[in-house]
Amino acid sequence: MSLIDKDYEEKRDFIRMTMNATATLTEADGTSLAVKVVDLSATGMHLESNKAIAVSSSVVVIVESPNAQFQSMEAQCDVVRCIELSETKFDIGLEVKSIS
Template identity: 30%
Template sequence: MSYNARQYQEKRHFIRMQIDAPASLRLSSGEEIDLTCLDLSSCGVQLQSDKPLPLGASAELCLSSCGGPVAPLSAKIKLCRHESISDSEYRTGAVIESFL
């Protein structure tokens, strides 16, 4: 890693972990959506879904532990950023408001 890249990386307040794990999202309307959590930090997540998610919405995220010894992670999140990758692939950034 170059010196400049390391300096930039160290400016992040929280490390972002690439996890690519199955997750489910429950919107305030009660709708449940299966998706993938691409990365996770202590204050946010990046999600991948096959349909756009409603920006500004609050939701409950449940991140599977994939059967390991760690309990699933549940958090209240707010959807804040959206990127269309293709007609059937969307990435959404969310802020973690609290852990449940």
């Protein structure tokens, strides 16, 4: 069952960690852009972007570690939501498939 098929309460069973981190989102065609990670949970990620990303597309999000002692996070994700907030700001919801 995908994240879209789950009801609202089941989606909210995971603790969401508020973040304010810059990350790099790479689309399947290799296009990369800087995004802001708003929050992260065990199964999803909420981003803000200055570009729309197609729903159902697969992307890779890399959050660089600010400390050399810790590895950067790389997440394979599927886009489940893209809402235009303004002409230059988009709310992006991702389902996390794997993290390394």
